[in-house]
Amino acid sequence: MSFLHIHNIHKRFGETHVLKGIDIAIEKGDFLVLVGPSGCGKSTLLNMIAGLDDISEGELRLDGERINDLHPSRRDIAMVFQSYALYPSMTVAGNIGFGLEMRKVPKAERRAAVQRAAELLQIENLLDRKPGQLSGGQRQRVAMGRALVREPQLFLFDEPLSNLDAKLRVDMRTEIKQLHQRLGTTIVYVTHDQIEAMTLATRIAVMRGGELQQLGTPQAVYDDPNNLFVAGFMGSPSMNLVTARIERLGGELVARLTAGSDEVVLPVVRDRAALEAWCDREVIVGLRPEAITDPSSANRQDGVIHEAELAVDLVEPTGADLYVVTQLGGRSINARMRPGSTLEPGQRARFAFDVSRMVAFEPDSEHRIRNPETVAPSEPAVVTSIS
Amino acid sequence: MSAASPVARRNPFARAMLYAVLAGFAVIYLMPLYVMLVTSFKPLTEIHQGNMLALPDAWTFAPWREAWGSACIGLECSGVHGYFFNSIKIVVPAVLISGLLGAFNGYVLTKWRFRGHKIVFGLILFSCFIPFQIILLPMARVLGILHIANSTTGLVLVHVVYGIGFTTLFFRNFYASFPDELVRAAKLDGAGFFTIFFRILLPSSIPIIVVTIIWQFTNVWNDFLFGVSFTSGDSAPITVALNNLVNSSTGVKAYNVNMAAAMVAAVPTLVVYILAGKYFLRGLMSGSVKG
């Protein structure tokens, strides 16, 4: 039995169907991140777990017990809100201790618990201040303190970092991850930021339009996306998705892509059995920017490398990497090259494609084209390795 | 921010004209108050001889003393002081009760919404815009049935009932912009309906409480229609007494006493306005436009 089990959950606001049957199960100690564009229903789902929104249909179980109709305060859940929701008229200590006060915890015990939480988050010196006197990062810590102090079974985070500036966001992200590792708590975390999802989660649930698109480990969601949406949503810069024609060339199955006035022919090595059925038809293939490199930095040990010469359109150095834009399959695509490289726009250069990482999608349904044995509707058993 | 295109900032003549016009209007606006004050300190003989605008030759407090303690209103010759205290007896409970009800209503209508909350609010809100003539006849009867006709208690009831609309509007608009997440957080923390209100919302409501008190105070203090319709004689509020004094005194009209009595009626709201004009204006604005 899973620790948190979300079973076929629906949410309707009048005519609008906000959640259309969500199934997610996680174990104790898991860090589940619900990620998706705004309006995908992830915050609604979180509020339903908290008990702040009613469940229209389906079942919610925490540690085996059905909690659908349990009052929020009786669910043994704590939540960190996007706006932090600190009570403006109370001190930091009052904020952190309010939940314990409502549960009639004796004063001395309460003070000790507040102290412990404050030490854990390094905000002991702020306990007498009012929220209005705190910086964004400090408020964030207080909000976490308020959740931690109750030692609940489950922590909920609703976009907790979205109000912080970029630098602070990265620091707090690290801190949340450390806290999770140290305390071993179970967390459900909502964000629209896929980098946050990748870095924090032990399980990612990608949602769109009230439906679960994929549930899996960060690596599985990244390398083995279920559909075109997940492929495009996860990763930055995003996966290159271009049209290709599957053909048989001298007994070998290949994908033929236009490249400016030229063509590139890449051998199909992954999901070959499934792609046999698509012979002489068009599909959409996906290749991460890091799977298209200069030949010298290609990973020839784990990958299957195929080289081709293409025109360089644009060079974008980021310091750590050099992104080169070129034409493939009628689109501009990104390739990740070695930083010191001396490429110039207009020049032709050799690109190394790691075809073992190439995935293919049905152009109409946008579903992934996968070999039957590795088909995993919501959660792949293992990270698919290269065939 | 302030405008836009200061009229001819570089043209000193236009600037001077602008200030002259504004000052002229200020004089016109202050004139009645000035005349009232000056008249209230003049002996009657001076009023009959002299210029309305002139300062008194011989300053006298007698009109104020008479207005407060011995002027005849109807058959009673003890000035307006009794009616002044009547008004206080009406204003204080009416403001507190309607304010408290409005605060609770605003809280429920924004943070504990239920099906039909908009209709309920609309019905309550419309009540502050009705012409009160529509309720004068039945109200007079109901007050009679409840045995509180012709009493300050009766007027408290009337002002509470017809004040709820505005107090609810003020608190509803204020709480509508109070973050829902705070209420949600408090619910998760285990706080109930009243705890959330008294511990979380109320401590942050000082500005709207001030606005509501000032608005209700001014409205109730300045009321004349309810006072004249539902009370007479001893239990009338100050506005009714002032009108009786000014418009039905027999014999020689004591203008100086009338003006002193008018000042007595005006001072409480004027003081509130001068001390808390910002909140007074905010009340006026949200009473006419959405908050």
Next chain:
Amino acid sequence: MSKPPSSRGAGARERLQHWLPKLVLSPSFVLVLFFVYGFILWTSYISFSDSGMLPDYTWAGTRQWSRLWSSWTWGIALHNIWVFGLLYIVSCTLLGLLLAILLDQRIRAEGTLRTIYLYPMALSFIVTGTAWQWFLNPGLGLERTMHSLGWESFSFNWLIDANMAIYTVVIAAVWQATGFIMAMFLAGLRGIDGEMIKAAQIDGAPTWKIYLRIVIPQLRPVFLSAIVVLAHLAIKSFDLIVAMTGGGPGNATAVPATFMYSYAFSRNEMGIAAASAVFMLAVIAALIIPYLYSELREPRS
């Protein structure tokens, strides 16, 4: 969005929590239903009954209404409210807008001036009426002052002139409300995007043209609010007329509100009084309901 919590483990306390909000709201709602809507129904019924000094629930059809409509005084009252309302709304709006624009020129003493223009709004209409009655007193007031200042031929006796008395009420009413209308316009002016004005200045538009073509058109919502507020105040005006003219000389300054009051409490003609009150309500409702609807409708997302 609320739903009763399950009885299992919820207990009486949680059920109470669920009903508490409605319980707390209900006294106010019941009061309003009874004292506002119940009373409206009662008064409406009375206007179709035989009631005179006491309520008489015999159905009388539209008898009271036809008596109201054939009343000479009611005709005067309707005429007066038209004249008064129109002059009041137009003068307050124009004067308020003018003062607001003048004050919006980075004036040094803006705060003080605003306080001066707005203070009459804090006064009771009875005080205002008393003050203006004295100020415009034909024997001792403004007229006498002008004479003593050397303008011997100056004559101002509108207060006792049946044809002119209503205009004295307009003057006092405008004096009282203009400051408020000015404050509304000033708030509107401060809400206008300054960059748009700068763009117009760079385009070379003269100041008066900027106001006429760019600023004032953007104040349309304020005009609407101001007109609705003023019309509402005008129809309800009672205190000021009682204090200044007592409805006289004769019936010269009667308005619907004073008409209703005198038929209800001095003439003991409940039926006619009720009919006039219902008429007032109908006019105000036609004005206020669409306004409230548009003001409070939440923008659809």
